[in-house]
Amino acid sequence: MTTRRQWLKSALAAGAGLPLSLTLADQLMAAPVSRAEWLHGIEPKNLNQLVRLGSNENPYGPSEKARKAIIAGISEGNRYAHGVAQDLRKVIAAREGVAPENVLLGGGSSELLCLTGMSVGLEGGSVLSAFPTFRLLMDYATKFNARWDQVNLDENMVHDLEAMASAVKGDTKIIFVVNPNNPTGTVLDTEKLKSFCVEMGKRATVFVDEAYIEFLEQYEKKSMVQLVKDGHNVIVCRTFSKVYGLAGLRIGYIIGQPDTLQKIASKQMWGNYNQAGLAAAAASLDDTDFVSMTRKKNAEARQHLFNYLDSKKWSYGKSVANVVFFPAPIDGKTILEQTEKKGYQIRVWDYAGKEWCRVSIGTLEEMKGFTKAFDQVIA
Ligand SMILES: Cc1ncc(COP(=O)(O)O)c(C=O)c1O
Structure with a gap:
């Protein structure tokens, strides 16, 4: 029987140049x-x-409040969701203490990671990250011919920030840090990461993926969002897929400087949000x-x-x-x-x-x- 992957590969291969399509199909899926x-x-x-x-994934989600919001919002399913997306963007901005222009929503944070990776490739730069880490941004960057520079985790399986700082090169466009990291779940010292972001932000955009940060008590104090507010060259990425238990409803966002976000948004597909996901995300935000x-x-x-x-x-x-x-x-x-x-x-x-x-x-x-x-x- 043809698997979904085989089917997608052959469909892409038929529709476009064969070698690129085959490898792109591999990267489009996990x-x-x-x-x-x-x-x-x-x-x-x-x-x-x-x-x-x-x-x-979160085995307990979606929460009761999210489920109710999905059901209540289902009657809006005949309407495009851009208005609702703008509302959620404003709510997130207010919670984080930034302007709506500092927030970009995506169909899951994966979309935003892919777009950022694609941008690095299109600009002809390179991306630097720890290894092993969540590799989607780098996979997209390399698909678009960017170089991926990797720095191994230290002996405690934590990002080696000093080694990463030494590995920044003239063409490094994005320094990607996942905190807490996937696959290890390890977390960086907040102050050390802040200093790293401030210093390295002078050389390249530091992209901090905080997909798992809400697993920490008082995570707000450990987030790098404050650095965005202070004007640093930092992007913070969050998702509703983990602590909020909405992986199948595909909502994520990044917080960064408006001009940086505009560049990323310029490559985004239009209308990539859905009413159910947006309703569930909005209801989940305050569900402490x-x-x-x-x-x-x-x-x-x-x-x-x-x-x-x-x-x-x-x-x-x-x-x-x-x-x-x-x-x-x-x-x-x-x-x-x-x-x-x-x-x-x-x-x-x-x-x-x-x-x-x-x-x-x-x-x-x-x-x-x-x-x-x-x-x-x-x-
Ligand atoms: C670090 C990290 N970032 C982003 C994602 C993507 O999450 P989503 O696209 O569901 O928001 C994952 C998924 O496992 C992840 O581990």
């Missing part, structure tokens, strides 16, 4: 991040029957109970996984988010095959000559089931 994933594939046929610990509940339950379930890893004496990044990264104890392809057979989807990464497991945090029950199954897989 790309394998290891040899094991290339061999095994990353789109399980029975995904809907698996416990999904592969995409750092849901955010606190997610944080608390996520921390409990994450602790269960930490305890398991500690009992095995395996090292791992000290995650503050809903994802944990640890060295694969047996070969990655077997892990993918066997965990899937037992009903769990996880990811395997290649990094520093080794294979690593990336496990998203589900409910406590799911994590209990996972550690039991994983233990049998590696026995």
Whole structure:
């Protein structure tokens, strides 16, 4: 049977130049991040029957308030959503203490990462990031012929800011920092990151992806938004897909200087928002109970996984988010095959000559089931 990926590849290949289309199709969907994933594939046929610990989603979402807002907003489904998008933009701007011109919405933050990556390529520059990290922006940049300079994480699996500062070059257009990082869930010291952004912002735009920042208590104090307000050359990226549990409703945003955002927006498709997503996002913003509940339950379930890893004496990044990264104890392809057979989807990464497991945090029950199954897989 033809898979969606094969279908898209052949459709693109028929419609445009063959080699570019094939590789672009690979990047348009979640790309394998290891040899094991290339061999095994990353789109399980029975995904809907698996416990999904592969995409750092929120198992508790959407919140009750978001669900009600979606239902209430469904009657607007016959209307284009640009007016509602403008309203949400204003609400976000007011919450963050910036002007609406400092905010750009996207169909998920992925859209904004892709557009930024594309801009780097079109401007003929390069992008610098840690490795491993969430690679979508860089994948788009390299598709558009930009160079991607990578700096390994330090021994604690945290961004090595000093090494990154030394790696900035004359043609670096974007310095990409994910805080907390995906796949490791590790977080940077706020003051160190601020100084880095201020200094490096003089040389290139520092793009700080804060997709997971709301997992931290008092995250507002740890965000880099203040630097945007102070006029620095910084972009902050957020999403409704993680703590707010709206991954399938596709709303994200960036906060930055208006001229920088205008350049990114100039390549954006028109009308990329949907009424349901916008309604759910607006209702979620003030839903502090849901955010606190997610944080608390996520921390409990994450602790269960930490305890398991500690009992095995395996090292791992000290995650503050809903994802944990640890060295694969047996070969990655077997892990993918066997965990899937037992009903769990996880990811395997290649990094520093080794294979690593990336496990998203589900409910406590799911994590209990996972550690039991994983233990049998590696026995
Ligand atoms: C760091 C980071 N940024 C952005 C995204 C994309 O999220 P979305 O497009 O759903 O907003 C992800 C998804 O896993 C992520 O891990």
